[in-house]
Amino acid sequence: MAGDHDMPFFDEDDAPRFDAARAPMQQGAPSGIAARAMAARQGHNNPPEYLKGLNPEQRQAVETTEGPVLVLAGAGTGKTRVLTTRIAHILATGRAFPSQILAVTFTNKAAREMKQRIGILVGEAIEGMPWLGTFHSIGVKLLRRHAELAGLRSDFTILDTDDVTRLIKQLIQAEGLDDKRWAPRTFAQMVDTWKNKGLAPEEIPEGDARAFANGRGRELYRAYQERLTTLNACDFGDLLLHPIRIFRKHHDVLAEYHRKFKYILVDEYQDTNTAQYMWLRLLAQRPKGGNATTEGREPDRATEPSRGPRGALAPSGAEQRVSENKVNICCVGDDDQSIYGWRGAEVDNILRFEKDFPGATVIRLERNYRSTAHILGAAAHLIAHNEGRLGKTLFTDRPDPEDPRVNVHAAWDSDEEARAVGEAIEAYQRNRHQLNDMAILVRASFQMRSFEDRFIEIGLNYRVIGGPRFYERQEIRDAMAFLRVVANSGDDLAFERIVNVPKRGLGDATIRQIHDTARALGVPMLEASTRLAESDELKPKPRAALREVAANFARWQSLLDSTPHTELAEMILEESGYTDMWKNDRSAEAPGRLENLKELIRSMEEYESLRAFLEHVALVMDAEQNEGLDAVSIMTLHSAKGLEFETVFLPGWEEGLFPHQRALDEGGRSGLEEERRLAYVGVTRAKKNLHIWFVSNRRIHGLWQSTIPSRFLDELPEAHVEVQEGGGSSYGGYGNPYGGGAFASGRGGFSAGRQNPYGASRFDNLGSPSGGRAARGDQGGSFSNSYATPGWQRAQQNRTEATDRNWGTRSGHQVERIGYGEVDSGYGAGRTSVKGRTIEGELVAKSVADAPSAFKVGDRVFHQKFGNGNIAAVDGNKLTIDFDRAGQKKVLDGFVTAV
């Protein structure tokens, strides 16, 4: 077997032998890396340039090249710097060639950044690192070399989630199952979860197998894998799993890579899932006696029935013996920033590192270069509420007492929140802050909408980061499908996607016929179409259409080698009628789609060939956003990881949203801890200014819900936090008649007789003039006289100055203000009541099935926001109410009181 791989194995990137002084040089006198390498070898006392400016811990992390190393790199402690400098150091000291270093990241962005920074450190004279990339891109590289060992040809196609879902849908239908009852997406997700755990069809838990397709989950998974093999295709999970299986089975192959990779580096180790962990361990474990195989003691974790908590894979005795050998693996990560548990990441991997790699050096990077002492203090106090951490405390050596504290603000509802944040941003802008330095980080993307609406209204530039990606758009995927078929006529999934695009009258019936013919003849669908078009099995119309399709593809394929690929692509889109299709489309999106197609062609120019481009796109599903424009960034907390901004706004800190109810329901305590880590990530994005917001009312699924402040707010240390009375008071913009944003509708409501499951909060009364006090029997507080508060006065002013810049153009808001006034009169009686919640464990709230409503049709009720109204319909606890002023609304019964 080994002989089969020798050829591809020692090709481009395997330099035959090492010569530090020569290899990296291209011409001229020794300089750059070569000079540094020689200096290092000659034992000069002066540290090389690239080590200067590192702090002692960073330097230790760079210079401890031998043996297993775990670098616990807190937020903003120079993680990437350590990683790149470490690679530069290994290269400069002649410890390894670029091709002998395996460096894995999670995202293409991270890989790109690392390559670039290594380039800067080491000088342009060195060729790129061939084995620096994402788990998946390295997986493809391995699999292309050894494809036949996985039953594939080396030109296999990589399916993305969309392809996978369509394929699974076909399988479900082929099994005679109802694809409505058994959603293909759901099953695709299940398969993904199994693959994240490294499980083959025979290894999945019985319960999982039974849970789908009338208990036929296992067979379906198996059928799916078989279908992939037939199609000469694999999904993202396979890019890791196939190499794992090859390594396990073919020890000679594994041994080659053991010899090859002298150093292994892993970025964001806390995000690794079980499959990635298995993959890494296979590559990292070296058998004791030189090149001997690991035969007989190869761990087969996937079949191990017993695991520790949360799927932890305790190393077996055999593995421990194996791993005694020195392994130069360096994992960098931060357990406090592990936020991807829901997609299979195992925090345990990082928590267990020292057990997995006995004798490991653990280095903590805690010196933070990003944030102020207040922000770090807040972050530290917050994250300290988590158990099971490795434990780190960030510090800065430039404390500045003048720094602003972390600001906590209250708002009445999400619209007001958006308004207040907008005003805060404008205030910063007036103080010459760049919009580019500000970001709004939300928990869930639906929160973005109120900000977008508001910013459009006031003409504030913003940019949404994340969301649907360039390569996931319909027009791009269609165009890609054309190209895929041209490059590989066996790509049936791509073919099916576009046979009838633009519409050519090839309906389901014809496509089924192509399918059947293809299967009967054992040929790809394109081939089958060609033959069908020549036969008279089809009616004239589809036959002609199909003949044209087949002829088109034949022509394009014949041009593949002779025509520049960008030109060919343009030709394909033109001749297929695809561009015309969008030109004739009068919908609003059509021009944008044409623009995207142009962009696609443009981006192809960077690649040598169509194939090179397609390979790239399969794995790199990101496209750059337009820089240059000064705009506020809006994104989710998840996509903010790794970024930093001068000023950060964190809206929506309410129970149920953040921590998210679903995380609590499904993840229990560990779910809560992951939410807290997410909060920690959010807080640590800020360099100087941090504003946290919560609202009292949020519309969820169209129903107004009264909310209570997030428990995370209570976990912030008072010393570093300043509570802003009234949402945007410090920016002098707005206010509501109650002197600020929020009523004590949440916790205040509880304390009136119900139990607040989270205990009293110091935010209970924030912004509440009388509601909170009334509810809790007056405990004074900062709002003992609501009419004296700045907020109230501001509100009065605002009401009279209707032409004020902040109000004038927004009739909607003005109406809403008046609405508040109406509410005012009845407020005392209209105290909110909130449904109780059960508590599971100590801290975790479970949502509770709502009891039937005590109200009936015709009842006269009062609602805080909408005023008085009559109940028009009752559905469980959901009420449809005709409000006197606000019209018909649906509202939960907990938020209205009988009048």
Add this chain to the structure above:
DNA sequence: CCTCCGCATATTTTT
């Protein structure tokens, strides 16, 4: 083939 209506669904996202 296109349009309209009813129905389910409504965190987080990379490769």
Add this chain to the structure above:
DNA sequence: TATGCGGAGG
């Protein structure tokens, strides 16, 4: 509430 999907019907 809003969105998107799939089926039914023109």
